[in-house]
Amino acid sequence: MYNLSSITAPQISPVYSSMAAFSPGIEAGGKHGMGSNKKLLVALIAASTAMGAIILFLLCFWVYHRKHINKSKEKRSHSSDVAKGLALVPFPFLGKYNTFKTSYRKGSAATTMDYNVLESATNNFSESEILGMGGFGCVYKAKLEENLCVAVKRLEGRTSDAIKEFETEVELLSNIQHPNIISLLGCSVHAETRLIVYELMQNGSLETQLHGPSRGSALTWNLRMKIALDVARGLEYLHDYCHPPIIHRDLKSSNILLDSNFNAKLSDFGLAVPDGAQNRNNVKLSGTLGYVAPEYLLDGKLTDKSDVYAFGIVLLELLLGRKPVEKLSPSQCQSIVTWAMPQLTDRSRLPNIVDPVIINTMDLKHLYQVAAVAVLCVQPEPSYRPLITDVLHSLIPLVPMELGGTLRLVKLAPPAFIPKPSN
Structure with a gap:
């Protein structure tokens, strides 16, 4: 019933042949060593899987670590004072007075400056140093070390409106920087007096x-x-x-x-x-x-x-x-x-x-x-x-x-000299 001559020997996989050539326990022609071969395959697959998992884990950890570092740098840069980022003038005194950070609301912090230093820098808040007046106090000119001048806003009173305005301004300015927004240098709280320190604007308002x-x-x-x-x-x-x-x-x-x-x-x-x-x-x-x-x-x-x-x-x-x-x-x-x-x-x-x-x-x-x-x-x-x-x-x-715009000013050339005709 069956044509036995049509039945051929099983084909040998090229991969299996290659493994047999390099493995003495594997014979290319048959069943000898099949058990040990399967065990070796399983071991190789398991080892490869474990190695891949380890590599993948290390890669994920590296990516997460880099992102975490970048975010930390961005956060520090974003909330830093005028001595960093977009500042055009260095303020070396900030490091000296930055003894601790004060958070007024969640997520905000500002450089805290010594009240006595600011009081002395404004000549005890002398009227002669007043730059302007606002709803809750005055703005004074202050001279710090190395003849560095700043502006100090003095807010008086314990009313809820005065406190809220102080907290709002410190929180906002400590978290933003832009060339066309005043730079916050620091702040101070002493009893009922609150001080905000800005860069000095020489031409006033x-x-x-x-x-x-x-x-x-x-x-x-x-x-x-x-x-x-x-x-x-x-x-x-x-x-x-x-x-x-x-x-x-x-x-x-x-x-x-x-x-x-x-x-x-x-x-x-x-x-x-x-x-x-x-x-x-x-x-x-x-x-x-x-x-x-x-x-x-x-x-x-x-x-x-x-x-x-x-x-x-x-x-x-x-x-x-x-x-x-x-x-x-x-x-x-x-x-x-x-x-x-x-x-x-x-x-x-x-x-x-x-x-x-x-x-x-x-x-x-x-x-x-x-x-x-x-x-x-x-x-x-x-x-x-x-x-x-x-x-x-x-x-x-x-x-x-x-x-800062795009207008090209056209400078008119001076009129050419035309000699008078001789008589």
Whole structure:
């Protein structure tokens, strides 16, 4: 029934043949040594599996270790003071006074400085050292070792509002760094007095420059546009690059500080709040008359567009040289928006209301563009206002390259000398 001649010998695997050639206990032709061969295979497979598991474990451990180190470095860098990161000026004294870290809220820490050192550096908080005044105290100039000058804000009182503003500002500034945001150097708590130490801004506030004795004479058109661009960059960082986004809530010309090169930096973050975490029940209505957005004033609605409105007011100050609110009489005031809006949209009337200091130093096309941006920013309806990123990109082409923009200034060549014809 079966054709026995068709049955052939079993084929030998090439792998098995190779193993037989190098293993005396394995015969290529048959069954001899099959048991020991299986045991060897099992042992090899088990050893390979164990080795692979060990290698995989070591690889995973190495990756985790590298990530852990990188995260630690980023965290330390992110919360470090002005002596690191984006700082433009070294502050060697920080290491000397950084005796311990004080956490005011979960996840934040600031360099704690000795109260007696700061008291001495301000001549016992002498009136002659006052740089400015705020709602809860004064800002003093302080001279530390090696003639290094800083600014010290002194907050008095134990009211919940004063304490909250101190904690908010220390927490926020100890965790962010940006070239257009004031740098926190340290803080101190002594009895009921709380001190916050910042880098010193040599040219004071924008308010002082515009509305002080100089009446804006030091601010050319190009410098004013640079300041507007700097402020927009600082706000963009708060709105788009902080997590969660931060609403400044008290943007105004007195909280925009200028260094020796008129680089602008946002300051005074005591009223700042995270976007989306606030509502009318847990956030007290705060701000400065003239800068507060109408929807926040009337309905308590607070968004990043509230900061955009305040930015529009600052832009109008830069253009017109006027204060946000001016008194017409002891009982009547007029806002800069009410006064300027009819003229801002009329090109024939706009040049007549521009600050006389800059009227002959600008390109009229640029003036019209900046006025249009300001008009959009101060729209009563928040949805009509642009995002601060859109404002930023509108201003960049209007600022000279050497001041941080993309505008190429064309220098006119002096007229060629033409000799007079001889008689």
